[in-house]
Amino acid sequence: MLLQLNIQNFAIVRSLDIDWQQGMTTITGETGAGKSIAIDALGLCLGDRAVTNVVRPNCAKAELAATFDTGKNKPAQKWLKKNDMLHENECILRRVISAEGRSKSYINGSQVPLVQLKEIGQLLINIHGQHDHQLIVKANEQRNILDAYASHQHLLDDVKFYYHRWRELSQEAKQLQESKIQREAKQQLLQYQVNELNEFSLQPNEFESLEIDYKRQSNGQHILNETLVAAQLLSENEQSNVVDSLRQSAEQISSLSHYDPTLKAIAEQLNEALIQIEDASQEVKHYYESLELDPQAYTLIEERYSTAVQLAKKHQVAPEKLADLHQQLLQELQLFSSDETRLEQINDDIETAKNKYHEAALTLSTSRTKAAKKLSKLITNSMAELNMQHGNFLIDVSQAQEQNLSVNGLDNVSYLASLNPGQALEAMNKVASGGELSRISLAMQVILADKVITPSLIFDEVDVGISGPTAAMVGKKLQQLAKNTQVICVTHLPQVASKGHQQLFVAKLTDGEHTETTVTELSSNGRVQEIARLLAGDKVTENSLASAQELLAG
Structure with a gap:
């Protein structure tokens, strides 16, 4: 899990040290205060590409460091050990970015290429942004989500192995045939x-x-x-x-x-x-x-x-x-002579590899179909909970008619949805608005994260376009998810913010010449005031305070 984030001279941040807790942490603040700035800084620690404007004005460099506890994270410990960077149960990712845009990356004090930050980062934390819902209408992403839920990586590996074997043999046969005359x-x-x-x-x-x-x-x-x-x-x-x-x-x-x-x-x-x-x-x-x-x-x-x-x-x-x-x-x-013999034999080898591929692809297809039924039902139920009572969701797994070999198998995976009674199931982007897609995406993320546990999950304003009872249900789902993993959520919704075990408040301060962002952990009273502000706006009333206390108590 994420333990600490240190930020120096990043954007409009001069200096920040944030300690993170287990469970669910919510981040709130005024519009334009930079609520996502900590997430952006963390993204750079995880290997995101840096640009020159990330360094605070008039500063030579920005320094960012994220500390993780890897005691229960066996994949991360295995990676660190393999790369000779294991340091007890702690992993520190550090990034130094110059004003000119040059950067250096470190893992537990050892300088590393940026690609290694990305590799270890994928084992430590998973960030879901507010535009992630746009990805779920893409065929590749739909297939990847289903495969992740099915947890059948070994079947995917078998298909990939026989696909590459078939490709290699086919290429070899082509080269032998083309050079036969010569x-x-x-x-x-x-x-x-x-x-x-x-x-x-x-x-x-x-x-x-x-x-x-x-x-x-x-x-x-x-x-x-x-x-x-x-x-x-x-x-x-x-x-x-x-x-x-x-x-x-x-x-x-x-x-x-x-x-x-x-x-x-x-x-x-x-x-x-x-x-x-x-x-x-x-x-x-x-x-x-x-x-x-x-x-x-x-x-x-x-x-x-x-x-x-x-x-x-x-x-x-x-x-x-x-x-x-x-x-x-x-x-x-x-x-x-052996080339001629090989040319005679290779067609048999190609056919064998192709048959093995089809066997593996059909096994994968069976697993996908089984997982699709379960996931479809779970998402349909979640849609009802997220104020889409008449929603229906179906993952369609069908095999391509031409049966062209693909590294991902023979299946076409399509996500279909219906939001109104009597409405036919169609592709999601044809029947769902942006806000509805966002809710469906959130439902998938919660279900998938519950199935494939990641030590830490970050939701960066994925609740845009959600309000009222739906927002309350989103907050409950995220809080439920936090029982198994660390959840960090940047939000503007009081119903979501109130469900956090820890709440951070982001503010922007200025003296007319300089601007600075601060992040403060709110006390119990501070949380009441902030939740009331989210409910009522700038003018906090007795009613909004009472409502805030009620949300926090729930």
Whole structure:
């Protein structure tokens, strides 16, 4: 429930602190005093859009803060916990608006985007304005009111789920069908490329090995000649070779080391080099003797190597990447095959989703029809209590003939009313005046609020156009509603104001240069005086005072 509202430099308010009580609070005041100013300020705390003229003249900014008790409000506590803003059983919504129109929003001290104020605000309080009755003639609002009364959110969620599933599948099928021609052309090209690479069948890492074989075979004679020369230089030339020269040098240095020990290290290095040169010489000799030039093998290697290079050039990749490309094209071709399979299957999936949607929509329709009968009866009874004794109200739930799928189901929901005996049921805006629509709207709000409990409800002059016995009944209904939830009502009717457990009086003060709005909680005597003023106008009489006391006592 709403505990406190603090307003600083807002409109013609300099500073206000309002403490709110449980039950029903009524707000009254003179015409033009700004009775709705607290509601406007609260609306900004709940995320309403701010404009520049909300800041008091000659002030840099307006500051607004609303404090709520969330101890019994599990949805609000769940939201706050999810967003890491839970602070015991208290929630403070704060809004700072600069004179230039910039604003900052806070929840329990944490700065947040405006959308989060709106999200948490919907869980804390519900504001009904004096023009809300204009909404109930709109088809969407009529359906929403019925759904809220029926409390079948799970059925709405099922319909939405299967509707979105059907839409997604239908869109996918459309895209697959539209791209089918392009896909077939691409598939033919892929199939040709894959067949060509399948026929060549180059294996991973084969080209690197093939390239080595090709270079060796294509330069075979040159390699033979050069390795023979190298073998001769190293050890095979009997007249002069590296091995013999190195051995002779090592022996000479070794013999001299008897005279100078420092030569011993050099002799060891020469002996080590001799061992390595002898090994290398044997390797060269073995390579030369084992190298065979096979013209037939060379022809096959050359042909495969050249084909690999040509295919790589054709596909614009490096030859060593040709095997990877082959695998990539195979995978793409498989995807095209899966697209064709998907296109064949998707119609079955669409039909399944459509059938599931219809099942969910019919279940929703049954629930709506059942709730419509109950709500129609309740509203008809309330109309009689609100001085529309011959009124009759009917919520008509019918399915659209074309059965077009909609996210809200297959139903057309229409509110029909008759206000006079013998009058046919017609759309409300055709048979009801603005004041009558306002009373019907109020009846709906009271019934709906009693069904779907909101911690706090605000009625901002929804009783416009109501007077006498009807006003008294409105006051009783709001007072009855206040047994289950906090009710705040801005009113000009004494019959409604007298039903409040708490009454606030709004006044506008001016010194000729500055204007300021004040809000005062009235004492018992103050309430008598204010109710008498509402009854009699500016001139309060003994009769109006007596009537005021009678209203308050009732």
